[in-house]
Amino acid sequence: MITKEALGETIINYLNDNGLFLVDIEVSQDNDITITIERHEGSVKVDDCIAIDRIVGAAFNRDDEDYSLTVTSAGLDQPFKVLDQYKKFCGSEVEVVLKKGGKVKGILSGYDDGGFELTTSKMVKKEGFKKKVQEDTVTPYRFEEVKSCKPVIKFK
Numbered sequence: 617m618i619t620k621e622a623l624g625e626t627i628i629n630y631l632n633d634n635g636l637f638l639v640d641i642e643v644s645q646d647n648d649i650t651i652t653i654e655r656h657e658g659s660v661k662v663d664d665c666i667a668i669d670r671i672v673g674a675a676f677n678r679d680d681e682d683y684s685l686t687v688t689s690a691g692l693d694q695p696f697k698v699l700d701q702y703k704k705f706c707g708s709e710v711e712v713v714l715k716k717g718g719k720v721k722g723i724l725s726g727y728d729d730g731g732f733e734l735t736t737s738k739m740v741k742k743e744g745f746k747k748k749v750q751e752d753t754v755t756p757y758r759f760e761e762v763k764s765c766k767p768v769i770k771f772k
Contacts, residue, residue: 618643618676618683623651626675627668636664637700639690647683652690652697656704660689695764702727702765709768710734715761721768722755731758732765 620641631638631653639652651668653660665687672685696702705724712720712734722736733756739748 618647618649618681622676623649623672627651627671630667630671634664634667636660637698639697639701647681648686649683650686650688652688654690654701654704656700665689692767692769695766699727699729702732705767709770710765711768712757712765713763714757715763720755724765725754731756731762733757 620643623641623643624638627638630636635656636653637656639654640650641652642648642650649672651672653664653668655661655664668687669685672687676683690697690701696705702724706727708724709721710724712722714720720734720736722734724732725735726733733754735752735754737750737752740751741748742751
């Protein structure tokens with residue numbers, strides 16, 4: 617059976633050389649393999665998926681090991697799985713679903729190995745001002761308390 621580790625080692629040089637990073641590798645009991653990748657800047661191109669398919673095909677002979685392979689990009693509607701996704705979307709609006717219940721939308725303003733920060737804004741009435749003013753709040757979240765975090769899709 618082909619392992620996730622062997623697949624990762626096979627494609628890592630291509631990923632690094634082309635500004636990509638690995639999001640996930642899934643290998644089912646039936647040897648159905650799904651490799652999910654993302655680009656540090658911009659979008660994954662079809663040529664990247666084709667190149668990775670060819671690299672894996674050259675490294676793992678289908679006659680020796682029967683498998684199916686799907687190479688895909690991480691969808692915008694999918695929750696983040698790796699720290700590089702937080703890095704890519706830092707400064708962008710995200711939606712966070714908390715394990716204790718509730719959703720929060722805000723700007724992903726920072727991250728580290730243990731969690732991330734979300735900046736939320738609201739208009740509040742302040743003493744001495746005639747109009748409401750915008751007030752920003754930065755809230756830290758630990759990965760353990762978050763069910764999911766994904767980018768907010770906006771259509772202009």
